[in-house]
Amino acid sequence: MTLSGYDFVIWDWNGTLLDDAWVCLEIVNGMLSRRNLPTMDLKRYREIFDFPVADYYRRAGFDFSREPFERLADEFIGEYLARMGECALHDAVEETLARVERSGGRNVVLSASNHGTLETALRGAGIRERFLDIQGVEDHFAVSKIDMGHALLGRHAVDAGRAVLVGDTTHDHEVAVSLDVDSILVAGGHQSSDRLRSTGAPVAGSIAALFPA
Ligand SMILES: [Mg+2]
Incomplete structure (x- = not known):
């Protein structure tokens, strides 16, 4: 095709x-590390990434009862905008x-x-x-x-x-x-x-x- x-x-x-998958992985791993959560490799990232992204964040290990999804998403987007030029x-x-x-x-x-x-x-x-x-x-x-x-x-x-x-x-x-x-x-x-x-x-x-x- x-x-x-x-x-x-x-x-x-x-x-x-x-x-840009590699930079998204680095950013999310940084966010996980700062919360003492296990990080993942690119293979795992490609297995769990999905829309709506809230489902993916949950699978990545974030706990929305400790921290709202919106705050996590803002943190991600802020870092992504700062780094997208690297892609x-x-x-x-x-x-x-x-x-x-x-x-x-x-x-x-x-x-x-x-x-x-x-x-x-x-x-x-x-x-x-x-x-x-x-x-x-x-x-x-x-x-x-x-x-x-x-x-x-x-x-x-x-x-x-x-x-x-x-x-x-x-x-x-x-x-x-x-x-x-x-x-x-x-x-x-x-x-x-x-x-x-x-x-x-x-x-x-x-x-x-x-x-x-
Ligand atoms: Mg796409």
Whole structure:
């Protein structure tokens, strides 16, 4: 399964285009250590990471009866914003985006991260101009990726049968199903290949495999 033949490619950002699982792991391990809780390795992280993230925090060992989830999430986000500049794009991202364009396809981003943060990160990575449109969370209210995806599709003349969502989590597959578009999941992000395969969606080993030269 490759991106060839798709007219509209909806990219997830964290873990899919941006290689940031390692820094999320370092941050969460720091938070666990400061509370004298056991840390985890990347394999374990990819087994437990999930949406909604509160479930993942619980599996990581945090106790919401001692400390509210919101405070933990704020601590994580503060550290993440300070460190996201350390993260690079996954291999072959720029070439793959260019190949989609050359084949007549359009690239867009759909992300659960803050819209302004997303804009800044894409500019910092030097790939903002590769995207016709980007959609992140516009305000402090929790808006689902499904609702944002409908808004994104609604702004463009999209033939859903020729659109595909590329993500790194089982949630991305669920979003694609709700939007009635195909999905392709990429390993090397925030969840294990086995979990991605459990969705039944095609799983690519890397970004490079999505659009071979
Ligand atoms: Mg992701």
